[in-house]
Every structure is written in C-alpha cells, then in structure tokens.
Ligand SMILES: Nc1ncnc2c1ncn2[C@@H]1O[C@H](COP(=O)(O)OP(=O)(O)OP(=O)(O)O)[C@@H](O)[C@H]1O
C-alpha cells in the first residue's frame with residue numbers, strides 16, 4: 363500500500379507536506395556530526411546549515427487573508443547526518459529518455475559524496491532499472507566522472523521498461539547499497555516510489571532519493587526541470603535554419619518539430635525566444651486545419667502578407683487530428699503512448715492544400731531536430747542548476763530523508779515527496795499570460811471559439827508554471 367502523506371499543520375493554515383525519514387520506520391539509528399562542519403571551505407560560511415524547521419511555500423503570490431498554505435522542506439546540509447562516511451554505499455541510475463545535464467548530475471552526486479562527505483563507495487547502474495539485475499555495475503569516482511559534464515547523454519546509459527521491484531530491491535540488498543540516487547522523469551519517479559516502499563517494507567536502512575529529469579519540463583510542482591534551458595537554446599539553431607530557408611524562397615515555409623509529449627513548454631519558450639516564428643502549435647492548444655479561422659487559412663494569409671513563414675510544432679500537438687489519418691497506436695517499453703509524427707503530417711497537409719492553388723506555389727522545408735536537441739551537453743546555467751540539485755539530493759540522503767526528490771520551488775531548493783510529482787503533469791496553461799504573450803508575438807489565431815475558451819477557463823489552474831523569464835535556475839521571480 364502506498365505511503366500515507368506526511369502532513370504537519372501549523373498556525374494560520376500552514377501545511378508542511380513533508381518527506382519520509384529513515385527514523386519513521388527504523389529505531390536506534392546512529393547520528394553523526396555533519397563532516398561539513400570540519401570542512402575548511404564550508405565551515406566559514408555563515409548559516410551554511412539549514413535550520414530543521416525551514417520550509418518553502420508552494421505559492422508565493424497570496425492575498426492578505428489567504429491561509430499560509432502548503433510548504434515543502436527546505437533542502438540543504440543538516441548539522442547532523444544519519445550515515446557515517448565509511449558506512450555509505452551509494453548507487454546512481456538514469457532512466458527514461460535522454461536530457462541535457464544527466465552527466466552533470468551524475469558527476470555532482472559523485473563529487474558531493476566524495477568531497478563533501480568523505481564517501482568512497484559509489485556504483486553506477488548500467489542501462490536504467492533493468493541494469494540493477496541484468497548488468498555489471500560501474501565504479502564511480504571523481505576521477506572517472508571528471509569531465510563527463512562536457513558530454514551529452516548519460517555515461518551510465520538509460521532504458522525504458524524493465525522495472526522489476528523484487529529483482530531491483532534484491533540487488534540493492536545483496537550489494538549492501540544504502541543510498542539509491544534515481545535520475546529520471548515521471549515514470550522513473552513512480553518506479554522510485556515503488557522501490558522506496560519495498561525497501562521500507564523490508565526494513566532496510568537505505569534511502570531512495572530522486573532527481574527529476576525531463577526535457578519536456580512536464581514535472582509538476584518544480585519551477586523547471588534541468589536541461590530545459592539548454593533545449594530551448596539549442597532549438598534556436600533549428601528555428602534559425604528554418605527561417606533562413608523560408609526567407610530565401612518564394613512563399614517559403616519552414617516547419618520545425620520540437621519535443622513535448624504532453625506539454626508544449628519547449629515549443630512555447632523557443633518560439634518566444636526566437637521572434638521569427640509565425641505559428642506555434644502545442645498539445646495543450648487544439649487547432650483545426652480547414653475552413654474559416656483554420657490553420658491553412660492563416661498560413662495563406664501570412665504568406666500573402668510576408669512572403670514566408672516559420673511554424674514550430676510540439677510533437678504532442680494535434681495528435682487527435684493525426685490519429686484520424688493513421689489510427690494504429692503503439693506503446694514504448696514503459697507503456698508511454700508512441701506519438702504519430704505531427705510534423706510530417708502537417709507538412710504534407712500544407713503541401714496538399716497549396717498543390718491545388720496554381721497561383722501560389724510554395725517551398726516547404728521540414729526540420730526535425732528533436733534528438734539532436736536532446737543529445738547536447740547542458741549549457742552553463744543548466745550545469746549550475748544540475749550541481750545544486752545533485753548537492754541538495756546528497757545532503758538530504760545523508761540526513762536520512764528518503765522517498766523524496768530534490769527540486770527548485772520559487773528559486774529555493776526543496777525536498778518534495780514522490781507522491782506530489784508522480785500523479786500530475788505540468789502543462790502550459792493556455793488561459794495564462796505566457797500563452798497570451800506568445801499569441802501576440804506570433805500573431806497567430808488562438809483557434810478557440812468563445813465556447814471552447816470558456817471551457818478552458820473553467821479548468822483549474824495548476825499550482826505551478828515555469829517561472830516568468832526563468833532562464834536561470836536561481837531566479838526568484840514569481841509565476842507568469
Ligand atoms: N508506474 C510505474 N511503476 C514502476 N516503474 C515505472 C512506472 N512507470 C515507469 N516506470 C519505469 O521507469 C522507467 C522510466 O519510465 P519512462 O520510460 O516512462 O520515462 P520517464 O522517467 O517518464 O522519462 P521521460 O518521459 O522524460 O523520458 C522505466 O524503466 C519504466 O519501466
């Protein structure tokens with residue numbers, strides 16, 4: 363049975379959504395002074411250690427009479443820890459799709475364990491969850507990981523599927539692993555929650571700590587996921603190329619497909635950053651092709667006005683339309699629905715539309731840079747972000763917290779229980795200011811009639827959105 367949420371309440375409607383701790387199910391645990399107290403680099407920092415009562419609010423925009431609301435435990439080093447350095451045997455695994463920054467996170471977990479806490483036993487699990495029981499491990503030291511942050515991908519390899527709870531926890535138990543660091547998206551963190559439950563059921567002194575990863579930025583609660591800034595930056599190259607091609611031809615159209623299975627953050631931010639895009643399509647915003655107010659009418663209008671146009675389409679956009687043309691549905695090894703190629707489909711539809719208009723010949727170039735974007739190393743700001751996430755995660759694990767992810771909430775590092783992020787996706791809210799900014803920057807129609815608009819307005823606004831203008835991980839600006 364899933365863990366009960368660990369909730370603490372206080373005055374004026376204060377709620378702490380806490381994370382589990384080893385002491386919740388184990389007694390007589392030894393407590394040790396944090397080795398950072400004796401580390402010359404950190405011991406001089408005033409207030410380096412986090413007060414055990416420090417918490418971070420989930421909502422920062424409040425009205426005068428609002429209750430204080432939900433808070434998360436602030437991440438960071440504690441005065442005391444629940445592991446002695448020579449007792450720790452840690453492992454790191456990366457699961458799901460690739461994302462810029464994976465290697466940086468691996469590097470910084472290893473370096474934090476070695477350099478901050480004096481830990482010397484860290485294993486890399488090869489090839490995602492199934493690597494726990496089907497492959498040899500990789501010994502990780504600061505030397506091994508020294509320059510991996512300059513490379514894309516993950517040196518550990520990754521995979522989908524293969525989550526076998528018993529085999530994974532048997533492997534953890536047999537190897538004497540007591541800190542499990544799991545880097546991955548929503549599916550991975552669901553798997554991490556299952557591992558945590560099983561470890562607890564077996565009464566093992568082993569913490570499970572997650573670092574959320576997804577290039578799509580669709581993890582709930584947190585400000586944004588690592589690698590997202592890099593992806594938006596890299597997408598500019600494809601959009602620029604599409605623009606150059608489109609501008610150089612009569613009635614030139616450049617179509618760029620970007621990632622975003624359920625949420626269009628990469629497409630939205632890449633479009634806003636570029637200013638060369640005339641139409642951005644995302645999964646959250648339905649559209650239609652034919653007739654008055656439809657996409658094809660807009661394309662025609664834009665070409666007549668400007669002679670060229672650039673379209674950015676997120677891979678999850680318009681899936682219901684593409685499905686009509688091709689009804690077969692398949693799933694990947696993790697059970698995620700495989701998407702139809704909306705970019706190719708859209709390009710074909712536009713070409714077919716203009717083929718019947720002899721007086722308006724077009725030149726359309728379709729660019730799919732999706733895997734090129736995902737495979738690059740993280741940029742400077744993501745490297746710093748990854749470092750903070752990794753260090754926070756190690757501090758939490760050493761302090762005995764378990765069943766948590768480290769995540770940035772309003773620019774502050776926090777520990778968030780798995781349960782808060784596995785059941786919800788972060789989506790672009792199309793009745794929110796950021797999407798309005800996009801519509802006004804591209805001049806595209808919203809494709810929504812008054813009836814559909816009011817339906818969308820009725821939907822509850824999710825509690826988190828990407829920080830406004832959030833290009834740096836440490837930004838503390840409010841919601842958009
Ligand atoms: N409900 C679940 N319970 C246990 N394990 C799961 C669950 N969902 C997914 N997993 C496992 O987590 C791993 C990664 O899942 P998935 O392929 O969905 O990627 P992800 O972590 O969501 O990342 P992304 O979607 O960003 O690529 C897989 O090995 C999969 O078997």
Ligand SMILES: O=P(O)(O)OC[C@H]1O[C@](O)(CO)[C@@H](O)[C@@H]1O
Pocket residue numbers: 458459460547576577578621622623677694736
């Ligand atoms: O082809 P793969 O490796 O399964 O990954 C594709 C999916 O992974 C993601 O990049 C998320 O990690 C999605 O945007 C995309 O749909």
Ligand SMILES: [Mg+2]
Pocket residue numbers: 458547548549576
């Ligand atoms: Mg996922």
